[in-house]
Amino acid sequence: MNLDFSIFNWNLIQNFILKGLWFSVMLTVVATAGGVFFGTVLALMRLSGQKWLDAPAALYVNVMRSVPLVMVILWFFLLVPLVIGRPIGAEYSAVVTFTAFEAAYFSEIMRAGIQSIPRGQVFAGQAVGMTYGQNMKLVILPQAIRNMLPVLLTQTIILFQDTSLVYAIGAYDLLKGFETAGKTFGRPMETYLMAAVVYFVICFSLSAIVKRLHKKIAIIR
Amino acid sequence: MAMDWVVFCKDTLSGDVVSGCLGHGRDITYLNWLFTAWGWTVAVSLAALTVALVVGSAIGMIRTLPDKPWLVRLGNAWVELFRNIPLLVQIFLWYFVVPALIPSMKAFPPFILVVLALGLFTSARIAEQVRAGIQALPKGQRYAGMALGFTTPQYYRYVLLPMAYRIIIPPLTSESMNIFKNSAVAFAVSIPELTQYALQVGEETARPIEVYIAVTVLYAISALVINRVFAHIERRARVPGFVSSGTGVGGH
Amino acid sequence: QAPDTLAKIKDRGAVNLGVRDSSGLAYTLGGGKYVGFHTEMAERIVGDLSKDLGKPLTINYQVITSQNRIPLIQNGTIDFECGSTTNSAARQKDVDFAYTTYVEEVRMAVNKKSGIKSIKDLNGKTIATTTGTTSVQTLRKNERAHNIDFKTVQGKDHADSFLLLEAGRADAFVMDGSILAANIAKSKNPKDFEIVGEVLSTEPIACMLPKGDAKLKKAVDDSIVRQIKDGSLAKLYDKWFMQPIPPNNVSLNMPASESTKNAWAHPNDKPMEDYGNK
Amino acid sequence: MIELKHVSKWYGPVQVLTDCSISIQKGEVVVVCGPSGSGKSTLIKTINALEPFQKGEITVDGVAVHDPKTDLPKLRSRVGMVFQHFELFPHLSVTENLTIAQIKVMGRSAEEAKVRGLKMLDRVGLMVHKDKFPGQLSGGQQQRVAIARALSMDPIVMLFDEPTSALDPEMVGEVLDVMVGLANEGMTMMCVTHEMGFARKVSHRVIFMDVGGKILEDCSKDEFFNHPENRAPRTRDFLNKILAH
Amino acid sequence: MIELKHVSKWYGPVQVLTDCSISIQKGEVVVVCGPSGSGKSTLIKTINALEPFQKGEITVDGVAVHDPKTDLPKLRSRVGMVFQHFELFPHLSVTENLTIAQIKVMGRSAEEAKVRGLKMLDRVGLMVHKDKFPGQLSGGQQQRVAIARALSMDPIVMLFDEPTSALDPEMVGEVLDVMVGLANEGMTMMCVTHEMGFARKVSHRVIFMDVGGKILEDCSKDEFFNHPENRAPRTRDFLNKILAH
Ligand SMILES: Nc1ncnc2c1ncn2[C@@H]1O[C@H](COP(=O)(O)OP(=O)(O)OP(=O)(O)O)[C@@H](O)[C@H]1O
């Protein structure tokens, strides 16, 4: 087997790869931001102690977490235009899907982060006279965020990997960029290998950064 | 939008509705086909789960060995390699690239390659959990095993692993459910499982919503069954008087 | 009520055109460039629409796949689609088709060395085809009709299915002739492969339109008739099937079939069922 | 100052406090002891409403804890509490630990809060550590900061829940010293502890609780230590065990 | 029986044992004390090679611990060890905890192991709990099972690492009683503990360690407790602290 990487010139990178990379990064960033926002809402609903808030949030989260992402992508692609009543491209559909999907995962991370704070800390905050809101803001959340930030970021790296699944609806992401290039120039093996290397370098570096960040912000106990 | 569930009773060749909804012999209905597809999903998932558990446990274990820095490094490298490349890319690598590099693997059926891809991908996550499980045990447990004269394999076998596995049942449960979900990408390399069914039959019958619902429900049922099985194992393995605190969420 | 796609197009000054990225009739060169016989024909249709509406139109190329094209037409994501969609009676329940502009003959591509010449040679073999296409059904029907037994593997797109053949994972790739020719032409060693065997099915390929939008259908059909009449469609065919084409500048070398010529001579939107398919 | 009347509490079906009545006067130092799980922590937490209770009444400085209309955060801010595991806020420096509640709860200015906080820090002898984080201090030091944190809120009463039992033996002394100092200054205190030396030295009264949250003894220090013959057998047994070695 | 010669150990750049030399005769009971982090646990763990050390020599019953050729599991099986946090195997019943190492390590038959294990369990007074799991026992009971587990391996010496410091005060006595019994029967023992009552009652010698793993004192019990004037100031200071309250 002779591999030929000569097709990887700047032209190909520019025409095929960068466009996909840009979309994957954009999708990751937007879905993370949106996922954190809606995830927080879901987590607060679940921790509210009110059944009518908790139950629907729990249902949403559990359904999202028990269906393969590919199927969720297909579902949204099919349903979103029907719901909003106007055309939506594969790229937009992917953004909506990933935001909705990640919200479910992020909400679980946040819930666990908040619950990881020892009960004694809650008591201590109350004992010095803090109200529920003050206790959350000054004692619980600052610690919870430090605890969950690494997990959130790790989830974001997984999200970046998962963007490769948008090929199911024909959106043009990083993997699709490599694939299209490979098929157009008849070099599929080389491009798949290259894709693996690029993903690895990106994800490995990101997780190394997360590890360092974790060390830095970890609370000394 | 009106639902038309009769579509599953149709013969896959003639499109005629078959009474009883199930075909015979080579005349199959979309319902027959649905079950076959589910069978593939289950087969891929269970086989990959086996690979993942075996390899993941081994890798996770060697990462906790004292005084074996090279084995630990090997384990760490394994985990980093398999978890930093998207599953889909790994599947393509196994399917197209690996057999090209190792000609003898050309003879492997796609099923085996997908199982390897999904299994090894998941093995990295399971290795991480096994390592975490062992390290979550009080350090004194290892010392206590050693102090009684157990050799390293003995104290892993009799002291550390029994508790470590009990502790990680919850994350193992969700990882096993993840395998079922992740098996969906196997359709990309022509395994005729549920997602491929959804795409093909949704197209053939022009009733994608009904088809998607059926497929989604089967995925949910699979996940639920796995969940119950693990819950049962957890109950059976529960140690009287022992309370453990749960760990970790995230990942899919 | 019936959709009025033309009004929508006029409003937004742009056409959401469904295109394919790896079929023989429509494919991408990367960097947002979509080309191919049907893609270029669609661009000319848009040009005619622009004249009809008296307004310059831009084109938003929307890549679609076999699996999602019908829902996307139905829900209005794309205005119409010119790729490699077969006009079939089943689909006509959900969408409309313009006049047939190309007649596809489903055949199979094999490795020259394999010795496979006909469907009958496929007993016990593995056959590749693409998920979400009519060829999957065609294959099933032929398997039954000839009473043979083979394994099918389904690639997620045509390029993938061809890769299965190329990598030796399949012995034959059953698909539309144009797609086969295009994939062979693009491959590393085009000389290794050939298209063989009887025509397994004849399928009229046409642009796909929203159901019940008579105004749009008329406008598109008119444009097609115009292109047939003034010979530009035949020229376009020559450009994409007989001349070297990008990206590799090899020629598909596939003269128009009798059935295609026939379709041009008598513009119609008959489904594949009328072409003598079972 | 503190008045408990017939307080009972259940966790689900399990009763953890049974009809507890206690009255503590201003300036009194009361030690609570008893076997593990007897409800000592629960008892002390009900007093500043960290744990709800189902039956009975508690009043602290005239404020009814059981009354739903009571402003609980305000009440709690006037009751100092020290926990077994210190529960300093690990993400805040020592000074911030001392001032945050003064500022956010009592509404003191940052300036004022700092003056008061550092005064208390000085009092427990840890002025040099004012800019450190809790995780950088030893257990004994953390507990002394926790006491200073409670004191800087000008509490009318201090509650201690086994303040020395998570400490290395070496560090027990330094924390007890601070508590003895407080007692001698006339602070009203309720301490769950098994440090019988401390009880002997400064307490006025000793309460002994048994499993199920029953108060078996509530008597003067002298009665408790010097007249075992008047004690219930369970109490004698417990005392023997913890004083034996 | 146990001989340490100039043992030093580092964790990375940090020295945790500094030139420690100790000699313990058969039948001797030696108590080790010292402030937290002074290396007491580390010292005791080097003796049965649970922790490696970089310099010096240790021999136990004539076997060289530092020799790479020594069969360490075998050596360890002959040295009984009791930990601060008991370290029973939570997934095994009390009886299984007592027998598993006898069977798997010493090669005894299940029958024989059970007889021996239950004898030891009886000795620590817990026969009725033989079928329970560790999680169902109190801390004091768990620690007594842990002692029985070590004893059923017929150890030639017993090492204790703060066996009572994780216990509720009520339960300290029951564990110390067992240890006193062992000492009185002539078992060779090395105990890290701060229970000075125990040290006074049964120990022959007391070793005092200071931060950095330095042995500051190694003298007879009498010397240690009754002649403070001969002790280093650091030792006197420590003793004052832990005996004060
Ligand atoms: N959140 C809870 N839910 C259920 N039961 C609880 C809870 N908290 C405490 N208990 C039970 O209430 C009883 C009293 O607990 P508490 O902590 O007050 O005892 P304690 O006397 O402080 O013991 P210790 O000396 O161990 O601190 C115990 O049996 C305990 O198991």
Ligand SMILES: Nc1ncnc2c1ncn2[C@@H]1O[C@H](COP(=O)(O)OP(=O)(O)OP(=O)(O)O)[C@@H](O)[C@H]1O
């Ligand atoms: N695995 C380790 N890595 C690095 N340093 C360690 C490790 N284990 C112990 N140490 C350090 O070695 C020193 C001695 O620890 P050791 O546990 O022997 O002390 P100790 O006297 O038993 O203290 P304590 O009374 O708290 O149990 C301490 O400074 C400790 O921080």
Ligand SMILES: [Mg+2]
């Ligand atoms: Mg308590």
Ligand SMILES: [Mg+2]
């Ligand atoms: Mg220690």
